Amino acid sequence: MSKLIGVFGGTFDPVHNGHTKIIVNLLQLIPFDEIKVIPNGVPPHRSSVGSNSDRLEMVYLAFQGINQISIDEREIHRKGPSYAIHTAREVLNEFHEDKILWIMGSDAFSGIDTWFEWEEFIDLVNILVMARPGSKIDPTSKAGILIKDRQTSNLDDFSQGIGKILIVDIDPVNISSTQVRKNLAFGEKVNDLILDDVSDYIDSGKLYTKTT
Ligand code: ATP
Numbered sequence: 684m685s686k687l688i689g690v691f692g693g694t695f696d697p698v699h700n701g702h703t704k705i706i707v708n709l710l711q712l713i714p715f716d717e718i719k720v721i722p723n724g725v726p727p728h729r730s731s732v733g734s735n736s737d738r739l740e741m742v743y744l745a746f747q748g749i750n751q752i753s754i755d756e757r758e759i760h761r762k763g764p765s766y767a768i769h770t771a772r773e774v775l776n777e778f779h780e781d782k783i784l785w786i787m788g789s790d791a792f793s794g795i796d797t798w799f800e801w802e803e804f805i806d807l808v809n810i811l812v813m814a815r816p817g818s819k820i821d822p823t824s825k826a827g828i829l830i831k832d833r834q835t836s837n838l839d840d841f842s843q844g845i846g847k848i849l850i851v852d853i854d855p856v857n858i859s860s861t862q863v864r865k866n867l868a869f870g871e872k873v874n875d876l877i878l879d880d881v882s883d884y885i886d887s888g889k890l891y892t893k894t895t
Contacts, residue, residue, distance in 0.1 A: 687838075688778055689718035689811070691786040692758070692767060694725060694860065696732045697885060698745040699877050701858035705813055708853045709786065710751055713811070713838070718786070719755040719774070720746055724765040733890055735759045744880040766799040771807050782841045784849070786811045790818035796825040805829065806846045814850070816857040867891040 691706060706718060722742050725732055733741070739759050746752045757773065758765040767785070774783060785808040792812045795801055812820075812830075820826050835847040858876050866873045868891060873882060885891060 686716035686778075686781040687714060687784065687841075688774075688781050689713075689715045689784050689786045690721060690770070690774060690808075691718055692721040692723060692770070694732070695720075695722050695738050695742050695745075696725070696860050697738065697863055697877060697881060697891070698741050699858045699860055699863050699881075700875070701856040703745050703749070703878065704856045705788075705853050706746070706752065706786075707749065709811075709813070709851065710749070712851060712853070713784075715751055715784075716781075717751050717753060719753050721755045721758050721770060724758045724761050737884075737888060737890060741881045741884055744884060745878050747880075764799075768798070768800045768804045768807070771804060775807065782809070784809050784811045784841065786813070788813050788815040788818065789820050790815050793818060793820050793824065793826045795829070805833075809841045809845060809847045809849065811849045811851055813853045814855065816855045864891045868893060 689709070693702065695702065706720075709715070710718070720742060722735075722738050724735060725738075732738075739754070739756060743754055746754065758770060761769075771785070787810065789812055792810065795805065798804060820830065822828075822831070830848055830850065833846060833848045835849060838849070840847050863873055863876050866876065867885065877885075
């Protein structure tokens with residue numbers, strides 16, 4: 684039988700309680716069989732960010748214990764730039780009998796028309812958009828018009844290549860990696876923002892101590 688698979692990509696620099704809470708919330712709302720968490724590969728010259736291996740390790744720590752989650756390392760190990768369209772083609776190919784839903788926050792979806800080969804991307808996958816505090820999608824923007832044209836509320840509409848958009852109301856969580864990095868750089872508390880295991884990992888590697 685065909686499965687419902689979510690794909691949740693991000694830089695996770697670092698992974699925070701927003702990421703885990705929204706995924707737990709989504710699993711309560713949508714009958715996903717699996718959600719693949721895919722950390723982006725980030726070029727090594729971006730020195731202010733966590734390394735690929737640190738970000739990957741923290742993602743494992745944060746999502747351990749959530750049954751339907753699997754961590755997918757393909758973008759971390761990909762040579763050269765890592766684009767969602769390439770990942771989408773691979774995933775659709777591997778799971779051609781299943782329904783794939785690309786999961787993202789409203790901030791990410793607002794900029795969808797800047798993504799590499801975005802027009803192909805939106806026709807290839809179905810997209811689930813979660814409202815993020817402070818990131819309302821302007822209805823006159825490209826993203827807003829796409830929602831108007833493609834929004835559905837019926838999960839049965841999803842099959843490969845249909846290019847539908849599902850907006851899901853999740854419990855808002857006002858946390859970002861930017862805020863976590865800032866707090867860490869200034870020696871401020873992060874215990875309400877990230878999990879203890881992630882915090883211990885950051886402490887032991889003295890990550891995110893620079894303000895750059
Ligand atoms: P940064 O502050 O560095 O931009 P971030 O907090 O947005 O990072 P990402 O790893 O870039 O974290 O996010 C991965 C995905 O999770 C994106 O689709 C983003 O929209 C979504 N997301 C992250 N935090 C939240 C949140 N608090 N509520 C809803 N969606 C979120």
